[in-house]
Amino acid sequence: MCLSIFTSELDSCVDNNEITDEELSDDEDNITKGKDFFSVIDNNPSEENIVTNELEIENGDSFEFILDNTDINFSNIIEPVEPVVIAVTTSTQTVNLHDISGPSNNIKSPSSKKHKNTSKKKKVDISQIRRKWKKITVKTLEPDYSLPDGPVDGKFLGETATSIFLEFIDGFIDQLLYQTNLYSIQRGRPLNIKRFEILNFIGINFLMGYNKLPSWKHYWATSDDLNVSCVSNTMSRNQFDNILSNLHIQDNLLIPKNNKDKLFKLRPLINFCNEIFSTSYHGTRELSIDESMIIFKGRNCMKQYNPQKPIKRGYKIWCLSDQRGYIKNFSIYQGKDEQLSDEFESFGLEKLKAENSLACGTIRSNRKDVPDLAEDKKAPRGSSDYRITNTGIGVYKWKDTKYVMLASNYHGSEITTVTRKDNCGRKKDILCPQVVRDYNCYMGSVDHADQLRTTYGVNRKSKKWWHRIFWGLLDIMFVNSYVVYKQIHGSITLLDFRRSVTQGLLTLRELPISNKSQSTSTPKNKGPATKKRRGKEWSVSKDIRLTNRGIHWPKFVTNRGRCEVCAINGTQSRPYSKCSHCNVFLCCNDKKNCFADYHDIDCS
Structure with a gap:
């Protein structure tokens, strides 16, 4: 329906x-x-x-x-x-x-x-x-x-792909973190999982959606044909297994004796998603x-x-x-x-x-209160009949290849046309009520959302029945953030957006206490903007480059490399300094500071 x-x-x-x-x-x-x-x-x-x-x-x-x-x-x-x-x-x-x-x-x-x-x-x-x-x-x-x-009150304007996704899920991470740690304590094996580790865990599962291997354990394999270094460098396999086995949303001790809610384990997440989706x-x-x-x-x-x-x-x-x-x-x-x-x-x-x-919408002809309408099996394609009450409720019957019946409380008796193919494959216009045309125009948006959700979605078997729903809701959250990002920043493929969000989540780390409030925020404009040559792009996505303020530090090495900012601007420079987090060479001396320009939002 x-x-x-x-x-x-x-x-x-x-x-x-x-x-x-x-x-x-x-x-x-x-x-x-x-x-x-x-x-x-x-x-x-x-x-x-x-x-x-x-x-x-x-x-x-x-x-x-x-x-x-x-x-x-x-x-x-x-x-x-x-x-x-x-x-x-x-x-x-x-x-x-x-x-x-x-x-x-x-x-x-x-x-x-x-x-x-x-x-x-x-x-x-x-x-x-x-x-x-x-x-x-x-x-x-x-x-x-x-x-x-579009977004409510400009909520997502100027944000990166990772930041837009975090706008949806950030309010629930603390609940997920608390319940997961609580469940590990109840089992007698306290884990003391940190907030950034939960986000790393979600990012790894998103990566498994578009980079598939036979088993999740293969992502930590040491062989060249299976190893995924960005996963093994982010989290150990044992830590991933510990989070997966202790993942929890609701305290089991709070389940009432005569519980009739079959989704009690997921109810906090369901309520949170419905609220954030409708208000954002x-x-x-x-x-x-x-x-x-x-x-x-x-x-x-x-x-x-x-x-x-x-x-x-x-x-x-x-x-x-x-x-x-x-x-x-x-x-x-x-x-x-x-x-x-x-x-x-x-x-x-x-x-x-x-x-x-x-x-x-369409209805069955045997529903009660539905009037009898003309039906001729030999009638030509495009034949229709209708009845309308004095309160404006209409029932319509139209023949395409078969008869279809629709009901509406705002359509009238207008007749329009739709394009169909005949037996020879030639397109032609046939008559139909206006309600048929409007219905066909607006009926497929949930199917479109399903297509986005199942493409590169988290599709992995689990021993716990509610894990499928949990990852399904996170995929819906991801699709919503993708729709918001496209409307704000223009066209982007679903794979590119998923990779940007995944890379941003995998590179999140625990920050110093003074900088925790800036962990997911976009840095403010500092210094002059660096012009970017048309057709050139940074080697590191802005989900990594512009987030985690406080863990990007210049590092001096023995070998030299080409500065990425200078390369974009068309100048020659081979410094000894590079970013410790982005792992790219950047000038950092008394003459120019490409390190600061590279991590500035205006460079994007």
């Missing part, structure tokens, strides 16, 4: 949807109280082949919906056969995959008494409104969009919700099988993504929730529209 969302502002979401007192009084007997949201069906359908689950609304007295809350919640959606599309229209509204609740059943029914003042709004229980489906001409809503795009980046207007999979072939009650996904077995995650692949929110599926199992079996589009949430 997939949902596409866009945010904007509407003057009113219930235009032309007013009910008079007389209609409420006449139709109240036909309303069955206590039913689920929009579950009342007229036993005597009209001649127009209409399922009546809603009161016919005429111009007259206005009314307002009574809602329990104004948040959209998708924590346990029953997936339709095909993806579904949703649009959020309130500029201040946030979509939370953990707060999704079914329609309210604690709403008072509309009063049957007549009032003299007909201009006064009357509160109507939308769960008891009956629909009348009609084939009428309606225009598609086109709400304005006012939210900004605005995203595009169009968003989509779809299910994603984290591969897992072991035994676990949360493991799902989905033959329609590239990863068919593993943990299922509902993701809210923008069109660039940035995951704004997610919810890991833990099993069926009986209270919310009918979220998409009943028609909740009126409730979404009342919450200023425009939605469209």
Whole structure:
């Protein structure tokens, strides 16, 4: 299932949807109280082949919906056969995959008494409104969009690739470090792991994603065909094994006796990720919700099988993504929730529209409350039929190679075209409803995020079931930092970005106490900027060169080498001095100080 969302502002979401007192009084007997949201069906359908689950609304007295809350919640959606599309229209509204609740059943029914003042709004229980489906001409809503795009308040401007990634994960490292050390103490083998070692550990695992060897132990092999020197120089194999075996997020002693949260071990990380993802980046207007999979072939009650996904077995995650692949929110599926199992079996589009949430998506033809639409197996390609209620809810049926059915609460009756190939492979335009074109345009962003996550992702078997989810969430965090970096600094390949982040994490070291606050910060501008010749680049990435202030020191050696700053500027210089951390030759004397220029941000 997939949902596409866009945010904007509407003057009113219930235009032309007013009910008079007389209609409420006449139709109240036909309303069955206590039913689920929009579950009342007229036993005597009209001649127009209409399922009546809603009161016919005429111009007259206005009314307002009574809602329990104004948040959209998708924590346990029953997936339709095909993806579904949703649009959020309130500029201040946030979509939370953990707060999704079914329609309210604690709403008072509309009063049957007549009032003299007909201009006064009357509160109507939308769960008891009956629909009348009609084939009428309606225009598609086109709400304005006012939210900004990109990082929140310029949060990531001017940062390196490593610094952007650390902006996402830095707030959780202390929790991970504390729980890992605590677990090692509980096992009777205290490790006293330091903060930079955890980051080195994560960097090594990122490197294993794009530089694959048969086993993680081979990265410390001494043979020339297996050894990876940057890994063995960063951390010993025993220390890596100790961190891996003691890695922990939640204290086991805090698990309640009647624990029903299957993700208790990962709950702090899940909550942290959802908060940092939603508060760090605005995203595009169009968003989509779809299910994603984290591969897992072991035994676990949360493991799902989905033959329609590239990863068919593993943990299922509902993701809210923008069109660039940035995951704004997610919810890991833990099993069926009986209270919310009918979220998409009943028609909740009126409730979404009342919450200023425009939605469209594919549905099954056998869902309740869905009207009967024309179906002719011999009909030509591009044939369509639709019905629209007086509250603006539409159901559309369109034939491509097969029939597909969609529902929307903001589309009208417009017809457009899409490009398809015929039997001979020639492209041609065929007619389709506007809802089909919009749906196909915005439905694939979660799949795009999955593609970025699984390419060079951490894909290693583990004896612990939750390790797969842990590395999957860190890969999502990495993809989000990649999307932010691309928007700020322009195009960069996924491999180059992953290498930059990995190199930055591998070179992190413990700094002197006075410089710890600058460990991940970008150095300030000091001294004149050095111009860089066009087409030339530094041999060391800025994730290494511009970070770890306090461990870059000039070192004097017996052999001479060409100064990298002078080489970029086209001058000849062969000094005896080099940087102890970057391992490149740099001039450092009374005539010129290329060492300072090389580690200055303006040189980048």
